[in-house]
Amino acid sequence: MIELDAIDVSYGNIQVIWDLDLHVSEDDTVVSIVGPNGAGKSTLLRVMSGLHPVSDGRVSAWDADAATLNPTEIVERGFVHVSEERNLFGDMTVRENLEMGAYTHRNSLDDTMQEVFELFPILEERSDQLAKSMSGGQQQMLAIGRGLMAQPTILALDEPSEGLAPQITDRVFGKIEEISEEVTVLLVEQHVNRALNMAERAYLLENGRVVREDTGTGLLESDHVKDAYL
Template sequence: MTSTGAPPFLIGEAMVGGYGGADILNGCTIAVEKGEIAVIVGPNGAGKSTAMKAMFGMLDLRTGGVRLGGEDITRLRPQERVAKGMAFVPQTENVFPSMTVEENLEMGAFLRRDDFSPTMEQVYSLFPVLKDKRRQPAGELSGGQRQQVAVGRALMTEPSVLLLDEPTAGVSPIVMDELFDRIIDVARTGVTVLMVEQNARQALEIADRGYVLVQGANRFTGSGKELLTDPEVRSTFLGG
């Protein structure tokens, strides 16, 4: 619950589940308010990406549930969650390499029946390099530019929630900073952002809320600032 008593805009509550027999998630709860940036961090194998996939419906939960805007969406399939306003950007294979940048963005608007050209202009203003390269196949772009295409394509659905699985994986520190700046810009438009990140320190610096998962359970929860200054979080998860 928030301080006003209202439920969070998006919450995966007491989630338990995994693939096959073993549970990877062991009761973790992830919540984020409208227009906030929430970040899930933790060691490898902690269940970070699994928690995000569970919130997008890519994993059946044994117990626990997911609610969006107060509505129980636990049983909805991923494509049904897209129709409810969720967009998910996987870590890898998140662009169509043989299609141009513009065609990739158009693919993001496949559910829409309205004129999506204003949204495309918004994406181009957010990521100017994509406008310059809009006729180029996405497979020819740098890693950071491909990530921009993937995020841009997700934004073409006009989501209320943007889920990002390790958006800065494999990019240079300069590109990482730029991507984080753009993620801040997205949140300022009112989009709720939930992301999993290996670059924990940098991600927590832009986070309104942070979750440290260990073995599929919440170890620490707080604002990005609180987690950055917590001595135990610093020594155990942020390298001192």
């Protein structure tokens, strides 16, 4: 569904991604991208979302050249990116935030919202509460729920555990596992052990390059990952 073929990515004159290949297929459940801060993980999600151009190589989205698609069209094709910053509308209610997520699928808004409420009951309980008044864990659930309102085929999650207490992180990752039963999850996460345990396939990214691709278990068992990240 998404394929990066030998891409280079730069910010101005500073190159951050080199000759990188990556793919996410319809058969995947969870694909994790792990690596240190500054490796380029979040940049990859921005590239796939159409928010940042490549300087060389090709990005394909459902066999179309992603360079010809704007971010809205990429969402419509099924790729939805929940950023690390969450980017909630703080002065809008939970329900209004969810409605904003469904702008490409207005006809099925009510049915999709009910599915989100079944996954995250707290969002239904707090549906009239302003997003900015919610706890960090609740805001993360709202951000993921808003992403699901766009009915993605691939849900890309950037650091979903950022700023969360361990107990809340456990709850969020439990929900991500539930989501992966229906939707392919592309996961960028600093908690390497957790991300790889969940992953069917995984990429280790260092200094803007993929240094290894394997199953999640395969990466967990590699000496390099054990020494550097566990």
